Amino acid sequence: MLRVAVAGASGYIGGELLRLLLGHPRVETVLATSNTFAGRRVDGPHPNLRGRTDLSFAAHDALEERAGSYDVLFLAMPHKQTMGRMARYLELAGTVIDLSGDFRLRDAEVFADYYETAHTAPGLLGSFTTGLPEWHRDELRSADRISVPGCMAAAGILTVRPLAGAGLIDGPVDIDARTGSSGSGVSAGSSNLHAERSGAMRLFAPTRHRHEAEIAQATGLPVRMTATGVEAVRGVQVLCRVRLAEGTREADVRSAYREAYADEPFVRVVAHKRGAYRLPEPKILAGSNFCDVGFAVDGARASLVGALDNLVKGGSGNAVQCLNVRFGWPEETGLEFTGLHPN
Amino acid sequence: MLRVAVAGASGYIGGELLRLLLGHPRVETVLATSNTFAGRRVDGPHPNLRGRTDLSFAAHDALEERAGSYDVLFLAMPHKQTMGRMARYLELAGTVIDLSGDFRLRDAEVFADYYETAHTAPGLLGSFTTGLPEWHRDELRSADRISVPGCMAAAGILTVRPLAGAGLIDGPVDIDARTGSSGSGVSAGSSNLHAERSGAMRLFAPTRHRHEAEIAQATGLPVRMTATGVEAVRGVQVLCRVRLAEGTREADVRSAYREAYADEPFVRVVAHKRGAYRLPEPKILAGSNFCDVGFAVDGARASLVGALDNLVKGGSGNAVQCLNVRFGWPEETGLEFTGLHPN
């Protein structure tokens, strides 16, 4: 059994990591840290884990104290809290999988621009592999420094990259990302009270959402991204509007997706003519590691659509998939849940 | 124009008071206090008031400083913050209308039992008139100390009292109250985040909810009350289960309601045989001052049902109705909104 530790395990992403790792047949979760909940059972903030574990949280310092007791370290802390200590984390475990935003961008200037602070470990930026198996599987097989994409970025990259790679997109990509409330995290303030968020269409990023830099980096195309919070707990959907390269037909678009994802266990191409679920819908993906991608073509324009569970394929599940790749296990291991309908 | 002040005006109840008072043709709102928002516009925390007022919040001390500039003082502060200063408030304005829980119960011991603290102004308890026009209209015409019932209590009293008064109930009343998330207020913690509250059926008071004491006081019957938070922003529904007195038939129940509320502008008797809205449903009452009451009889047992908007008939609207009674205006003044369907 591989021994894993999860730092920042009391948040929503941390909770999903615990759920997946506790159900993973090849992994033993030996440590979960949270300064807020130190000494308390993990099934307190994560009540869905009742009956599945007797684990309690340790304080964050336990990462040092128990160094050697774990082989892999998952980092699920808020943005900007990881980069300052990354050099030390890399000494603590053989493999580090970071779910924060700190090592997603390879260029320190772009980071500074989007995160509005200077990167404190710019020398490490280039050493991380992007934790998206669909596009980095070979590198991930031997990677010991993995940076998992942001939830909207994962959806955006998986949706845009097949066409970008095939040269089917002419010009910039306009993305509107819609997201459920869990994306704001467990410590969010009064604007995320149920009474304020219920039924909302909150354009919280009317221009230049942070994840646009990740998508631009991965696709090589200019990206202009807005983000809207809508009523759902889980789920991200990206609507990507593009001009198609001259001569591109619908069949070319379909082929590009099919070729890119024919053998992928967690990407489904969904582009039907009718029905409420004819295009990717996050509602039926909650808890699953799927990313559904689809499209609609109208002449020279196309709407490309991607959907996933922001906490799973947009975070924890994707991280576990990377772990599976890294250690040579079947990629579906521990990620078998299909999603629910209705839900 | 009557000049009014609202203390504690940045909360949800305070915001609804401002909405109603700003639209009231006989009232001028001269002062709204909030220590948190002092100096800022009232349409900041209450964005629905944009374009309707240029009023800004004053600090709470302005109640003293501007004494004499207002005739009526509405108190919309959290429970237990009002009683200690009530003696002073009564000197500041000719009429005081309190929306907190501090002066609803007439018995200091019962208060201590339910609020888990000793009352700090027990001598004033008996001097307040219950702010429920349907049952205290004559007293309210000359009352200068008015205590508005709690949201669930208002629903419970309006639902149970006609039968209790007619002697049609045998024994205790078992109430389950269901409530939307706005009842938790604007300063609630992480358990009221959208992600935690969405779709919940949260039995937050599995026994002895505080409002049971008010309903018992008003009906003279033993009351056993539970409370459940469900997904809705506004709305309270009480399901009251009783044994009917021997020989009571459905027609007697219907008559008791009809007699009690035939001339009431804000209570509707809703008891149809079929349809999604055959019994009181808070969903269609949001923003209105209605309390709908209804019933279903099965042999010797009956389910009595009441519904209202917790922030309106369960608080601010009811307070404005009391104001209308007190000053001899038509009771509907400023309370004409009907409610929406669908909503």
Next chain:
Amino acid sequence: MLRVAVAGASGYIGGELLRLLLGHPRVETVLATSNTFAGRRVDGPHPNLRGRTDLSFAAHDALEERAGSYDVLFLAMPHKQTMGRMARYLELAGTVIDLSGDFRLRDAEVFADYYETAHTAPGLLGSFTTGLPEWHRDELRSADRISVPGCMAAAGILTVRPLAGAGLIDGPVDIDARTGSSGSGVSAGSSNLHAERSGAMRLFAPTRHRHEAEIAQATGLPVRMTATGVEAVRGVQVLCRVRLAEGTREADVRSAYREAYADEPFVRVVAHKRGAYRLPEPKILAGSNFCDVGFAVDGARASLVGALDNLVKGGSGNAVQCLNVRFGWPEETGLEFTGLHPN
């Protein structure tokens, strides 16, 4: 009192028309038709009207039988059911206000393209005035044939036209419209069941939504529109992304909006720097006749945002505002409701 009839009064738009007209001090609603509900009380399908009216539905033929008993005829039937009989309707009442899509587009070919059927009364198309007082007030003062814009179209036109008119937009307008479930109407099928629609992000028009033709017609710009159903009952929000004309600064955008809407009773310019409600949010507009418009500028790109209640400013309320203009009454008459927060 002006006497009005509402045809197609049992749907959601019809219900809102009845709510507004029954509360309108200068109007008497003498007739409401519905073949499905003929003979039944209007407060059956519209339970929020209980206690406000004793009116019952008549069959649709009553429009003929009672010709002369009403001065104004509101038509709230589904699309494509109105055009065939419009010539006759125009004989029945002095003023006809149509809320269907049949007479919104002035060009029969464009209609055929977007509605996928030939127009059956093309000769009448040009005779209707667009029912949007903000841009057609003078014509509306004497108009007897009024066609009220679609809900998304109203939001889009009000949001885009000030900049389009000032020449501040360079090139096409990309719109994503998000809408609540009431937009699908009361007779929608299984895909609108709560279990299917709850929490959805349903891209039901991934390209070329019908209302794009109306916005293009009104602004003179190319429009590319998608539409997404999200969880809310009421509300439409349009996110319009444009390139600004060279040299346009944020202050120019702000000025264009302020100039266009400075004196408008029902359009508010909402563009703050922070806060959950810094941009237009339909959640706080339910039941009100407001359209909020706002914007965010990032270099040469801008996101323009509009929000309204699809059944009110996007339909019935707008129609009543047109009525007020047509008959020379204050425009706010019967439309005073402010909207709720929280909601």
Next chain:
Amino acid sequence: MLRVAVAGASGYIGGELLRLLLGHPRVETVLATSNTFAGRRVDGPHPNLRGRTDLSFAAHDALEERAGSYDVLFLAMPHKQTMGRMARYLELAGTVIDLSGDFRLRDAEVFADYYETAHTAPGLLGSFTTGLPEWHRDELRSADRISVPGCMAAAGILTVRPLAGAGLIDGPVDIDARTGSSGSGVSAGSSNLHAERSGAMRLFAPTRHRHEAEIAQATGLPVRMTATGVEAVRGVQVLCRVRLAEGTREADVRSAYREAYADEPFVRVVAHKRGAYRLPEPKILAGSNFCDVGFAVDGARASLVGALDNLVKGGSGNAVQCLNVRFGWPEETGLEFTGLHPN
């Protein structure tokens, strides 16, 4: 591999059966019937199954035509459609597991009373074993006729029976059941449109809900049950209010639950002092086969609370658990999913 057929597989319960059976390592699903969807892929109405199966629906007659090709027959048709053909179904497969209401009650008169129709196969009523492993495990090991309890009944029986069996309840049990919208099924009418159901507190059974008869049958106590539809897609919660037998203390209640369920894989006793999830909450159970039970004692009165996913432990999951018992497999097989938080 055991070969199974699912009749009535296009509904919500049928869809969940397919999800669970397709993921079950010891079962091969050879037939799924639906007259409405005959010839179409099962991932049409059940889009969450995309990529997991290529199965298509057969018409209902295929049960006859392919007799012999399956060992176990699950029946997931609407109530009253199963009893007339049950004699024939029993000839078609060695083991029949019925998820309808037709064979839950053992007494034909009680059935007629609650279902308002005479039972058409009264002679078979006594031959079915109740499909609730927690209370019928030994019988189920050899049962070939299994009737799975209703969703609210399962919750009610699991919640009440431990105390009833220990003699800790004095007198009747008053139950209010709250349920999500999926309980109304996929073919429900306009009252289950999203616009009508969103945010509702719909007291659809103000007295005598059908499932009360099942709970009374299983506990031997008088039961008085109401039912309320609230906003959630999945989930049932029962609030059961009882008088405790004289001398019963909180510790006795706790012991009764602990003893009853100490070794149960799918029942968790949840009764904490504080926290949003201190009592059973269906929100975190969606997709899982858990039934959480808890309680709060106040003197001689107690509130007993149970929660489950109406489509899983309240239907399909419970049926699969029965299958596991019947064929001697570990009970968790195919039912490992834990539930999500937040959700």
